[in-house]
Amino acid sequence: MRYVIFFSSVLCVACATHKSETRVWQSIEQSLQTQLITIQDGDTLFMPEGNFMFTKSLAMEGKSNITIRGKGIDKTILSFKNQIEGAQGLLVSNGRNITLEDFSIEDAKGDNLKVSEVVGITLKRIRSVWADGPKTENGAYALYPVLCKHVLIDECIAMGSSDAGIYVGQSDSVIIRNSKAYWNVAGIESENSRWVEIYGNEAYENTGGILIFDLPGLTQYGHTTKVYNNNIHNNNHDNFAMKGNIVASIPPGTGVMILATHNLELTGNDIIDNKTVGTGIISYELVAALNEGEVEQEASIGGVQTVANNFRADSLYNPFPYGIYIHNNNYQNSKWFPALSHDIGKLFFMKSFMNPPDIVYDGIPDPNRPDRQICVQQGDEVIVINLDAANDFENLKKGARQFNCEGVKISLR
Amino acid sequence: MRRISLLVFVSVLLSCESRKQEIVVLSEVESAIDLSHIGKTKLSEYGFFVGELKTLTPAAGVVAYTLNSALFSDYALKKRFVKIPEGKAVTYAADDVFDFPEGTILIKNFYYPADFNKPEYNIRILETRLLINEAGVWKALPYIWNEEQTEAYLSVAGKTIPVSWTNTDGQQRNINYSVPNMNQCKGCHLRGDNVMPIGPGARQLNGDLEFSAGKQNQLVYWQTHGLLQGLPSIDAIDKLASYEDASIPINDRARAWLEINCAHCHRADGPAKNSGLYLLASETNPARLGIGKAPVAAGKGSGGLLYGIVPGNPDASILQYRIESIHPGVMMPELGRSITHTEGVALVRQWIEGLK
Numbered sequence: 001m002r003y004v005i006f007f008s009s010v011l012c013v014a015c016a017t018h019k020s021e022t023r024v025w026q027s028i029e030q031s032l033q034t035q036l037i038t039i040q041d042g043d044t045l046f047m048p049e050g051n052f053m054f055t056k057s058l059a060m061e062g063k064s065n066i067t068i069r070g071k072g073i074d075k076t077i078l079s080f081k082n083q084i085e086g087a088q089g090l091l092v093s094n095g096r097n098i099t100l101e102d103f104s105i106e107d108a109k110g111d112n113l114k115v116s117e118v119v120g121i122t123l124k125r126i127r128s129v130w131a132d133g134p135k136t137e138n139g140a141y142a143l144y145p146v147l148c149k150h151v152l153i154d155e156c157i158a159m160g161s162s163d164a165g166i167y168v169g170q171s172d173s174v175i176i177r178n179s180k181a182y183w184n185v186a187g188i189e190s191e192n193s194r195w196v197e198i199y200g201n202e203a204y205e206n207t208g209g210i211l212i213f214d215l216p217g218l219t220q221y222g223h224t225t226k227v228y229n230n231n232i233h234n235n236n237h238d239n240f241a242m243k244g245n246i247v248a249s250i251p252p253g254t255g256v257m258i259l260a261t262h263n264l265e266l267t268g269n270d271i272i273d274n275k276t277v278g279t280g281i282i283s284y285e286l287v288a289a290l291n292e293g294e295v296e297q298e299a300s301i302g303g304v305q306t307v308a309n310n311f312r313a314d315s316l317y318n319p320f321p322y323g324i325y326i327h328n329n330n331y332q333n334s335k336w337f338p339a340l341s342h343d344i345g346k347l348f349f350m351k352s353f354m355n356p357p358d359i360v361y362d363g364i365p366d367p368n369r370p371d372r373q374i375c376v377q378q379g380d381e382v383i384v385i386n387l388d389a390a391n392d393f394e395n396l397k398k399g400a401r402q403f404n405c406e407g408v409k410i411s412l413r
Numbered sequence: 414m415r416r417i418s419l420l421v422f423v424s425v426l427l428s429c430e431s432r433k434q435e436i437v438v439l440s441e442v443e444s445a446i447d448l449s450h451i452g453k454t455k456l457s458e459y460g461f462f463v464g465e466l467k468t469l470t471p472a473a474g475v476v477a478y479t480l481n482s483a484l485f486s487d488y489a490l491k492k493r494f495v496k497i498p499e500g501k502a503v504t505y506a507a508d509d510v511f512d513f514p515e516g517t518i519l520i521k522n523f524y525y526p527a528d529f530n531k532p533e534y535n536i537r538i539l540e541t542r543l544l545i546n547e548a549g550v551w552k553a554l555p556y557i558w559n560e561e562q563t564e565a566y567l568s569v570a571g572k573t574i575p576v577s578w579t580n581t582d583g584q585q586r587n588i589n590y591s592v593p594n595m596n597q598c599k600g601c602h603l604r605g606d607n608v609m610p611i612g613p614g615a616r617q618l619n620g621d622l623e624f625s626a627g628k629q630n631q632l633v634y635w636q637t638h639g640l641l642q643g644l645p646s647i648d649a650i651d652k653l654a655s656y657e658d659a660s661i662p663i664n665d666r667a668r669a670w671l672e673i674n675c676a677h678c679h680r681a682d683g684p685a686k687n688s689g690l691y692l693l694a695s696e697t698n699p700a701r702l703g704i705g706k707a708p709v710a711a712g713k714g715s716g717g718l719l720y721g722i723v724p725g726n727p728d729a730s731i732l733q734y735r736i737e738s739i740h741p742g743v744m745m746p747e748l749g750r751s752i753t754h755t756e757g758v759a760l761v762r763q764w765i766e767g768l769k
Contacts, residue, residue, distance in 0.1 A: 026441075027441040028441060029441060030441055030570050031441065033570045033571070033594055033596075034446055034569055034570040036596070037569045037570065037594060037595045037596055038446060038448075038451070038569060056571075056591075059594070059596035059597065059600070060596065061596045061599050061600075061603075062599065062606075083741055084589075084741060084751075085591055085741055085748075085751070086741055086747065086748065087741060087742055087744075087747040091596075093599075093603075093684070094599075094603065094606060108742070109740065109741040109742035110712065110714075110741065110742035110743075110747075111712070116684065116687070117684075136713065137713060138713075139712060139713070139742055140710060140711070140712020140713065140714075141710070141712070144710075146687050146710070147686070147687050162712055162713055163710070163712050167710075169687060169709075169710060170687050215709065217689040217700060217701075217706065217709075218687065218689050218709065219686055219687060219689075242711075242712060242713045242714075242715050242716070242717050243715065243717040243718070243719065244707070244708055244711065244715030244716070244717060244718050244719045244720075244731065245708060245711060245712065245715055246707065310700045310705055310706060310707075313700065314700075
């Protein structure tokens with residue numbers, strides 16, 4: 001069974017007194033939403049070519065074996081610029097084997113495309129952007145599968161997100177490949193997800209290029225991630241995230257950030273001209289400490305000493321990264337100065353003058369796991385720093401070969 | 414087949430003066446879609462009411478009920494009924510919504526009086542939402558009333574209806590009331606993979622209602638009329654506070670407000686479980702409640718604030734910020750309101766101020 005949405009022009013109003021280009025939009029809001037509700041399992045919904053404006057979230061729920069296909073990434077445009085209701089542009093939830101392909105989503109008030117609790121979700125050639133470029137008022141995530149299994153994101157484009165462009169959270173068996181993320185705070189972020197492969201992507205001109213995070217207090221914890229053959233360059237954009245979100249603490253100029261996760265391989269990537277740090281390996285302890293510093297500055301907030309303890313109260317959560325294998329990447333940095341707007345940038349400016357580090361490890365010891373199984377095989381040219389952050393950087397150590405790989409065994413199964 | 418009436422969006426012009434691009438939206442063409450496989454197309458076909466439909470006079474076997482604390486829906490008033498198949502009964506459960514027998518229908522009518530000082534007069538019913546238990550699976554169907562108030566029609570795609578009323582303080586209020594589309598129904602009613610009722614459980618029904626024979630506890634009434642089995646002594650039953658009852662401690666009222674307005678999603682098996690914020694009145698873990706909890710995926714919903722709840726400081730609390738907001742990308746709940754519940758958010762504010 002095939003669905004086609006028809007439309008026709010009725011009326012065109014133009015403003016006579018100025019020269020700017022007039023973009024004409026159609027409304028297919030009521031009919032498209034009705035299709036998304038009445039579509040039968042196994043159907044394909046064909047969206048026509050054109051610019052389509054929506055005032056409310058679109059939602060599809062509880063469907064199986066559905067394809068929603070546009071006429072092309074530049075041909076079928078769904079815009080939520082006039083949105084007055086709903087926190088997402090398009091929300092797909094509680095389904096199986098859903099494919100979305102060949103269209104664009106723009107300017108939702110919250111997330112552009114959220115996919116929640118779907119087993120089998122493919123996003124192919126979807127362009128998801130905030131058309132006016134990076135702004136704090138933009139929605140958090142351009143492409144946002146969460147609580148999903150079997151996720152494929154392929155040949156997509158994400159731009160302008162005030163949090164992460166391509167963000168996969170609390171999901172299993174994930175592939176993010178051949179996609180582009182730029183002008184977001186985080187380009188690509190995998191959070192509390194398991195069995196993730198990120199390859200063949202270009203992440204550039206974000207605040208941070210690719211982030212692999214594990215956070216406390218959620219439905220599941222992440223591990224087993226392979227990040228390879230990506231081009232991660234010039235991620236030096238100002239951080240425009242709304243304060244309070246974890247990505248607001250990312251220093252501009254971050255290539256790859258590995259936070260509190262384990263069993264990760266980083267290989268074959270070009271990590272180039274990310275001015276503050278090529279790759280950071282840090283624990284949630286450091287994030288909490290930085291957060292506390294911020295809180296101390298805000299004397300008006302009371303009762304927050306519990307904050308740092310919250311993650312410690314989560315007995316299932318391990319705040320320390322381990323099992324990290326970094327090898328055969330191409331690290332280059334022609335920048336002399338890290339982001340001096342950020343405390344971490346200032347630190348690197350002082351401790352590695354005119355030579356921002358390629359790889360940084362916070363060095364905070366895990367009392368339960370003295371051997372952290374961190375292995376770096378990048379030759380003698382890279383600048384590697386162990387911060388000794390637990391002791392106020394007292395025993396900060398520089399040296400390309402300080403992470404011995406002998407005896408390191410990391411399972412990526 | 415029924416023709417779906419369409420929102421006509423003639424044109425929206427943005428900023429002729431500025432350098433910004435101009436947006437022109439053309440109207441949508443009508444299309445006809447057959448909905449008969451989804452449910453009955455007219456509310457009257459169910460036979461829930463006798464006499465004039467708009468009087469909502471229940472037919473035999475249709476029983477009115479009320480909740481101790483109700484979800485805020487832009488100040489709409491609600492008349493609720495349940496129809497349990499003859500000869501069947503609900504089995505009592507202490508904590509959760511009741512497990513209603515197959516064939517049960519929950520009927521919720523949303524209406525506004527012209528003047529809230531005279532809530533029984535000059536009533537305009539906007540929509541009737543049905544939850545129908547078919548073979549153990551609940552389905553949610555919205556019916557939209559016509560202007561003549563003679564019939565309500567099944568609508569899958571929802572509708573925006575301008576409404577105005579006079580407030581109890583004499584002020585005129587105007588809103589665009591939003592009837593949810595069928596997916597949005599599930600947005601609130603989904604528990605795991607299944608649609609579930611939200612309100613009618615023992616804690617919510619444990620209160621008095623005016624029946625034809627006089628005022629009576631609803632649970633007792635249900636039991637004496639054969640609708641409920643296994644009811645323990647009424648003193649042994651937990652009761653969800655009425656957040657509107659000023660004689661009850663503020664903690665109980667605020668937690669009741671948070672439960673009915675937030676916890677259908679913010680619970681361990683609800684659609685917002687990914688946030689790690691759980692707001693059932695029974696939640697005792699401070700971090701799960703949001704106290705000192707950093708946001709997970711809030712984006713600009715954080716409002717630049719660091720924690721869900723900062724005890725003693727509602728203005729530093731993301732939860733307070735989001736329940737007060739009417740920005741679609743910030744506001745909580747995400748659906749079901751276009752304005753702020755002034756009394757409700759004041760209650761939560763008072764509660765956070767008193768937290769230590």
